[in-house]
Amino acid sequence: MGMTITEKILAAHAGRDNVTPGEKVWCKVDVLLTHDVCGPGTIGIFEEEFGEDASVFDPEGVVIIPDHYIFTADDKAQRNIEILRSFAAKHKLPYYYDPDFIPSGGCPGEIPPCYPDPRNTNYGGVCHVALPERGHARPGEILIGTDSHTCTHGAFGQFATGMGNTDAAFVLGTGKTWLMVPESQKFTFTGELPWYIMGKDLVLHAIGEIGFDGATYGAMEFDGETVMSLNIDERCTMTNMAIEAGGKNGIIAADDLTEEFVQARTDKPYTKYESDPDANYLATFTYDASTLEPTVAKPHSPGNRATVREVAGTKIDRSYIGSCTGGKTTDMLAAAMVLNGKKVTVDTFIVPATPAVDISLDELKVDGKSLREIFTESGCRIGPAGCAACLGGPQDTFGRANEPLTVVSTTNRNFPGRMGHKEAQIYLASPLTAAASAITGELTDPRDVVTLTGPVGTRE
Amino acid sequence: METKLTGRVFVLGDDIDTDQIIPAEFLSYNPSVPEERKQFGRYALCGVPEGQTGLPQGDIPFTAEGKYQSEFSLIVAGKNFGCGSSREHAPLAIAEAGCQFIVAESYARIFYRNCINGGYCAPLVTPETIRAEFSTGDEVTLDIEVNTLVNTTTGKSFAIDSLGDAGEIISSGGIFKYARTHQTD
Structure with a gap:
């Protein structure tokens, strides 16, 4: 019996020739990722269990990216960044991405200022976009993160999954973790991608198919000519949301585009794996992408699927374009192509995921205008890079729904209270749909506002 | 962890996600600081929407206003309990509130x-x-030695699945303490 990519990676890290779903195996971990929300608790457990003077398993294997609560006056949030700073200094961690515009001691009672220049900061921004940008996502590796959206990095042909503080502390001290080998489900997309369909539509379609606990404990493998035609940003949008079906990991085989991206950012060796033709899948699904419709997840579940046309006309109070799944350069470009020359009629928040995406707002042009010019002219508010209102966060968070608003959002989760107020109604959608809806003030299929010549997020 | 418990039950529906168990605005408290850790008991399950908190009535807080401990010692819920984020603050909040057991479909x-x-x-x-x-x-x-949960108010008894090897990890106090007491060499 052949193996899937996921099984091959786990076998290799367990020192085995093969593994089968359901087996529990001890695996070597290549990279541990943490951030400001779960880092302090992880460090606390690490020091309590291994001792104040214990060393981390491999300083090069620890990536710390503060990103959740950066632009807030919350004193505990600012204190948490100090904890990460001192831990990184004590252990001489080369891959700690400091929000260096926040002075030592924080900014008591105030929201820290934005980085003065996105080109000149060590700050990473949203960890799941920053980690690949900085060369830490590599095919064939095992990445454990203290964040459920760690599954994003499966887009690089690696096994990546989220865990809690205790498990992360164990990895920090030992470089190992035990894993149950997940059963894989395969989602194959074929056919030419219409311009109005993005990675977000594809993955919302798949989650809607199996339900938002339909991949619990399992692997979601995405494949097919349509998926492989996507650029890196769009592939990440898909694997990012595997957890929204309960998945342990999402994965896409590495190809030449993956290798080009990775090699431009790291010299570290890596291993490419492909699923065997006779690999065993719990279920396989095949979709013709050319026939799909722009898709949303209605409140309050990412699996609550509808086509945009089915819910068209629903009034919205806000449009939010940001996060690890919806604040990448491709997402910004897609939104700008819709908003170009038009005015938004509801509050519209643009949050680039990372300083690099922020830079692209000035560098990328549509009809000779920068994305920043397009957003500003259309009446959007642009915030500094970070997780911002995707997970609500402290009350003063940029874009947080502090009232029971109806929001169309390019983020990944719409549980009650996720973006702030418990009664806020969150519709998850692609940046094309979020931008089209911002113009009309109601949920709107992008085809009803613009016509583009081709898809925004396919490889060149 | 006790193997037998008599107490009052708190009832929830399906798909109780981690944002409902502990909303993100409280995540800046550091669980490693004892004074801050207490706060998680105070806010446990405060994100559950009105109408769904403490079924069937639906307006009962898990932890009463101003308290750090819940009067409920066991949660009964539906499927997919704890979906969403990886925040360990979620089970920690339930435990800090003084609740040691959850009984759910999945x-x-x-x-x-x-x-x-x-x-x-x-x-x-x-x-x-x-x-x-x-x-x-x-x-x-609840008696986890014989795997039954009895509603003494109604007299009805229900089977629960065995925790298997996981039970010993919990009763040891977690994976680290378990490892220390089970070192073979």
């Missing part, structure tokens, strides 16, 4: 693992849908 993966490896509370599974058989505030008796 769990999301990361929450389940966090419950066990962190030694917070026992995520017990029922083979059938039982939450309609309980009203928040009913007195219940």
Whole structure:
């Protein structure tokens, strides 16, 4: 019996020739990722269990990216960044991405200022976009993160999954973790991608198919000519949301585009794996992408699927374009192509995921205008890079729904209270749909506002 | 962890996600600081929407206003309990509130693992849908040695699945303490 990519990676890290779903195996971990929300608790457990003077398993294997609560006056949030700073200094961690515009001691009672220049900061921004940008996502590796959206990095042909503080502390001290080998489900997309369909539509379609606990404990493998035609940003949008079906990991085989991206950012060796033709899948699904419709997840579940046309006309109070799944350069470009020359009629928040995406707002042009010019002219508010209102966060968070608003959002989760107020109604959608809806003030299929010549997020 | 418990039950529906268990605005508290850790008990399950908190009535807070400990010692819920984020603050909050047991039809993966490896509370599974058989505030008796949950208010008894090897990890106090007491060399 052949193996899937996921099984091959786990076998290799367990020192085995093969593994089968359901087996529990001890695996070597290549990279541990943490951030400001779960880092302090992880460090606390690490020091309590291994001792104040214990060393981390491999300083090069620890990536710390503060990103959740950066632009807030919350004193505990600012204190948490100090904890990460001192831990990184004590252990001489080369891959700690400091929000260096926040002075030592924080900014008591105030929201820290934005980085003065996105080109000149060590700050990473949203960890799941920053980690690949900085060369830490590599095919064939095992990445454990203290964040459920760690599954994003499966887009690089690696096994990546989220865990809690205790498990992360164990990895920090030992470089190992035990894993149950997940059963894989395969989602194959074929056919030419219409311009109005993005990675977000594809993955919302798949989650809607199996339900938002339909991949619990399992692997979601995405494949097919349509998926492989996507650029890196769009592939990440898909694997990012595997957890929204309960998945342990999402994965896409590495190809030449993956290798080009990775090699431009790291010299570290890596291993490419492909699923065997006779690999065993719990279920396989095949979709013709050319026939799909722009898709949303209605409140309050990412699996609550509808086509945009089915819910068209629903009034919205806000449009939010940001996060690890919806604040990448491709997402910004897609939104700008819709908003170009038009005015938004509801509050519209643009949050680039990372300083690099922020830079692209000035560098990328549509009809000779920068994305920043397009957003500003259309009446959007642009915030500094970070997780911002995707997970609500402290009350003063940029874009947080502090009232029971109806929001169309390019983020990944719409549980009650996720973006702030418990009664806020969150519709998850692609940046094309979020931008089209911002113009009309109601949920709107992008085809009803613009016509583009081709898809925004396919490889060149 | 006790193997027998008599106490009052708190009832919830399906798909109780980690944002409902502990909303993100409280995540800046550091669980490693004892004074801050207490806060998680205070805010446990405060994100559950009105109408769904403490079924069937739906307006009962898990932890009463101003308190740090819940009067409820066991949660009965539906499927996919703990879905959403990897925040270990979720099972920690339930445990800090003084609740050691959850009985649900199914769990999301990361929450389940966090419950066990962190030694917070026992995520017990029922083979059938039982939450309609309980009203928040009913007195219940749980015995995990014989794997039964009895609603002493109604007199009905329900089977629960064995925790298997995971039970010992929880009763040791988590994966680290378990490892120390089971070192073979």
